[in-house]
């Protein structure tokens with residue numbers, strides 16, 4: 001059998017294995033919760049067989065796209081297999097040990113259960129919560145250590161495949177600067193968290209300068225471990241609020257932002273978009289990725305509503321109705337596109353070469 005066929009089978013097998021593992025984990029942990037903490041069990045609408053089949057089809061389409069992008073050289077096929085396997089294996093028992101405190105928070109709706117040492121004055125109010133009922137919110141090394149694995153389980157092993165959907169539009173958008181030295185091109189990842197998106201960008205565009213910003217020092221520390229361990233340009237990781245980016249105007253050629261918007265109140269989403277527009281150089285590109293929304297994925301309405309019942313996501317209900325295309329265009333962006341891949345919608349938008357003032 002030719003090598004590419006074998007690699008494709010290996011990729012599909014890996015993804016299938018992760019999907020089974022993710023589903024088995026969720027099934028088992030729900031059973032355990034029913035047994036040990038029945039009052040924490042959320043009241044969910046049952047998912048029909050038809051819906052399950054269309055979710056499976058949507059995962060297949062995502063993975064097909066992931067494979068195609070590797071085939072056409074947007075990133076290497078090796079990247080499809082990369083993950084901190086040993087780190088995840090050693091942390092997996094901690095995911096289980098963490099469950100009872102998550103159930104307890106859900107049961108009594110305790111949503112501001114944060115470490116005592118957190119200086120509450122340096123964060124916006126909306127941030128000081130246990131998103132997803134996560135232990136310590138985003139504000140401890142413990143939380144940062146478990147986050148990637150928890151997201152991977154939540155999305156049945158497709159999280160990185162979804163994050164990689166920003167790579168093709170980003171590379172394409174940066175083409176306008178192709179006559180420049182690659183090392184002079186800057187890409188900023190907003191709300192970079194533990195750096196999984198930056199890692200995907202770094203692997204596919206190793207020569208460019210990468211920057212990441214996030215409010216959580218613990219998450220940035222975790223990101224630093226994976227992003228700055230090899231030779232090559234240092235990735236700059238900065239603690240800061242995406243609503244007030246600490247960068248000069250028009251100095252960054254590409255901006256990405258993955259899974260932030262559903263965790264922001266509406267006004268903050270607008271502030272972040274204005275800041276993206278300000279820092280991007282005219283001609284540069286913004287690639288946003290976040291949860292699918294009701295308008296584009298009405299067939300998954302039940303999944304969106306169940307997600308919001310299981311996890312503490314205070315702004316999700318508002319987010320899934322928010323017209324991001326409209327917001328992008330009133331911010332001043334042009335050439336706006338959007339496309340969904342399984343649970344993720346990806347928007348691309350260009351800052352015009354001659355930007356006008358905002359229209360509203």
Ligand SMILES: C[S@@+](CC[C@H](N)C(=O)[O-])C[C@H]1O[C@@H](n2cnc3c(N)ncnc32)[C@H](O)[C@@H]1O
Pocket residue numbers: 124127138151163190191192193194195196197213214215216219240241242243257258259260263
């Ligand atoms: C759901 S996580 C997404 C992390 C990462 N982009 C990923 O793909 O996994 C949301 C991240 O947004 C960060 N965050 C939330 N509000 C923020 C803000 N106003 N400014 C900067 N980062 C913020 C959190 O600390 C957290 O790391």
